[in-house]
Amino acid sequence: MAGPLDVLPVARGVGLPWDDEVGDAVVAVANARAVHGDSFVVRSGGDDHLFTFSPVGVESFYALPEDVASKGVADYLMLRRKLPDEVFAGRRVLPDALFRRDDVSSYLNHLSRALDATEAELGEAGTVELFALTRRLGHRLGLASWAGPGCADGDTFERLVRAFDVLDGAEAFVHPDAMAAVAAAGKASERQALDDVADVVAPVVRQMDSPGADVGGLFGRIVAAWATEPAPVRDRGVAMDVALIHIASMSNLMAALGWAVVDLVGHPDRARLVAAGDADLARRCALESTRLAQRSIMARSVLRTVAFDTGAGIVDVPPGWTIATLLPLLNTSAAPGLEAWDPDRWHHHRLADTSRLASPMLVTAFGHGRHTCPAQSFSLAAMSMALTRLLGNYELTPQWDRYPRPVPAQIGGVARSVDDSRVGYRRR
Structure with missing residues (x-):
């Protein structure tokens, strides 16, 4: 039997970056979790958010029906902060x-031609800001x-x-x-x-x-x-x-591609194998870099009262609330060793070994179940193609003196780099 929401702790003084000056948005939610545990309420800008991080809570989150707690509505409410209503209305x-399926094959053909154009623009040698390059691609x-x-x-x-x-x-x-x-x-x-x-x-x-x-x-x-x-x-x-x-x-896909290049130039043994055409390794590298680069707030806008199991109890969440979890707080801490880049942890689209996870759903690059990103297969094929082409045709030399850092205020999507991330390149 569901109980009232007031059994959950409220993270006082914690806001979200649309409404308050937060600094590092992920750290702010992490600090609230450290104080209040795996399920708590954040009230920000007049909106109520139930954050959940327990194994049961995350599984309950992924099980939410779209017509009860909607990802589409949550995404719309976020994007309309930036975009005029006209871009949404009447589409x-x-x-x-x-x-x-037939579209995806044509997109990959377009990607091959886009890579041709990118190589023509790069020429034989030079320097380029990596994330600007992948964005333009x-x-x-x-x-x-x-x-x-x-x-x-x-x-x-x-x-x-x-x-x-x-x-x-x-x-x-x-x-x-x-x-x-x-x-x-x-x-x-x-x-x-x-x-x-x-x-x-x-x-x-x-x-x-x-x-x-x-x-x-x-x-x-x-x-x-x-x-x-x-x-x-x-x-x-x-x-x-x-x-x-x-x-x-496109923007999250190409940000993820940028992080995959960053990680590969930092692991030259793996980079050489990708440059030689190992598409399976390129795909696993893309998955691993995407996992580590996630800054996603996974959010569902509640449309009808839903009984939600937080793992510590079942609560009734009313319409107008948002149920959320934050991937960067799970992807690197749900089991020992997840903070390190290791493409061998992946088999096809899944983690090869989930025995140390309290739930396989605690770690993801593209989501789980019916909430898996529909672009997953295309994205991995596209990143694999781009990685093998770029690393196969160019020797890349990082010009940063420390690993690029994400934009601190970011709370959603794949990380964007706050640092200039230039690489030197020379055609092989």
Whole structure:
């Protein structure tokens, strides 16, 4: 029988970085856990959060039905701090349509061409900021995959990169402390960037009206979804679908790729094997680096009262609350040795040995069960391809004097580096 929430301790004086000056967001929640145990309440900005870290609590979290406690709603509430409502309203093709099997094969073909373009830009030797490199690669891959012909090339590509750098929804959790300023400005820069995307994409949409135009792939499906509308409505609608898909899809993947390169250049024996084409090792390295780079707050917005088992008891959580756990506090501490980078701990997409874990769900790179990221297989294939290409074709030399650090305020997604993470490179 469920009991009232007031049996749970409240972490007094602890806020979340959207609402309070927190410093290091993960450390703030870790300190609250050290004081209050594995289940406690955080009240921040007028919102109530039940944080859970016990084995039973985490298993209960992953078992929450979407129609009762919604990941989609929680993600929307986070992203709308950064993005105008227009990018969400009235969408006809959503990011969950991204990963059909035939689409994934085409994305990998686009990635191969994007890597060709990246190598052409790099040339024979030089230095490059690693996370800027992988971010640009992600833009090129994504825009080639769903923004229509020509959007990953030339001036059109550069205009879209500038717009999407402004529209980076990940800023809502990478720099949550900046969201008050975004709101105060009425999201003016973001609205202008959406107009820029529409200006670029509209002529591409009109090209689809030409006889013999290639209307296949995801972009073709987006255009078809708006085909019955008058041209101005159609063009804007297609552009907004493209914008939401691009915003939702690439930034975490390419941040994870950056950390995988960081870790491999720090482990030259493994890097040599990946450079020689060991795709399975590259995939395991990608999983391990993603695990360690996680800053994700996994959150579910409660839509209907739910009886939730924290491990210390069952409590009724009412609508309007958020149930959450924080991956960086589990991924490196749920068993001895997890703080170290070791790709051999993975077998396929799972940990090879979970015997020392109180629950296998305490450690993850991409989630568990029905809450596994739908992009997991594609992401690992893409990172594996990129790692084998970049390390196979270039000798990389790190130019940092300490391991790059995550942005302290970040509470969500894969870590972004607060440090300049330059590498020197020379073509093999």
